[in-house]
Amino acid sequence: MEMKGWNEFEIGTLLFPFSDEGSQNVEKHSDKREYRQDSSYTASVAHWRVEKPVYNNDHCINCFNCWLYCPDSAILARDDKLKGVDYVHCKGCGVCVDVCPTNPKSLLMFTDHIQEQDALAQWPAKETKKKGA
Ligand code: SF4
Ligand code: SF4
Numbered sequence: 001m002e003m004k005g006w007n008e009f010e011i012g013t014l015l016f017p018f019s020d021e022g023s024q025n026v027e028k029h030s031d032k033r034e035y036r037q038d039s040s041y042t043a044s045v046a047h048w049r050v051e052k053p054v055y056n057n058d059h060c061i062n063c064f065n066c067w068l069y070c071p072d073s074a075i076l077a078r079d080d081k082l083k084g085v086d087y088v089h090c091k092g093c094g095v096c097v098d099v100c101p102t103n104p105k106s107l108l109m110f111t112d113h114i115q116e117q118d119a120l121a122q123w124p125a126k127e128t129k130k131k132g133a
Contacts, residue, residue: 008043015040017073026067026077033073040072041089049092051109054119055084060106066096082106103127 009015017039018025025033035041060082067075067082074090076083085096085107097107103126110119 009038015043017041026064027079029076029078029083035073044089045072045091046087046089049087049090049112051092051094052087052090052112052114053085053092053094053096053107054110054114054116055082056104056106056108056120056123057082058106058123059102059104061102063101065099065101066107069095069099071095 015038016036017033019034019036033041062081064077064082067077070090071093072089072091074086074088075096076086092109092112094109097105097109100107104124108119108123110122
């Protein structure tokens with residue numbers, strides 16, 4: 001599949017990812033999905049990334065917020081479970097981390113060069129709410 005650069009599109013262009021319904025693609029890994037010719041998949045901007053989201057399965061409740069809001073279709077899911085991040089397409093925007101509702105979050109941003117096991121070892125503990133705060 002030919003990859004286009006972000007600057008080959010008109011300003012304001014909307015990039016819809018799939019050639020069929022999104023719900024038909026949620027269970028498929030990225031290499032099995034039906035992408036449109038001009039989409040956020042063919043126009044990968046992963047080289048923008050300086051930080052990456054790391055996924056921690058220990059806290060995830062599989063709410064799919066991150067999958068829904070990711071602008072690059074870079075959240076992978078299968079069998080009703082989150083499976084991680086497609087770093088070929090993730091641009092490191094952090095939207096998935098913002099919308100993750102768990103405590104602690106199940107996705108956190110780390111420098112792009114960190115190894116997954118090192119990121120998981122630094123995961124914060126659950127925050128306790130202070131009374132009256
Ligand atoms: S940081 Fe998260 S929301 Fe942003 S492109 Fe990567 S996976 Fe998608
Ligand atoms: S938003 Fe967080 S809790 Fe929900 S599926 Fe994504 S990683 Fe899991």
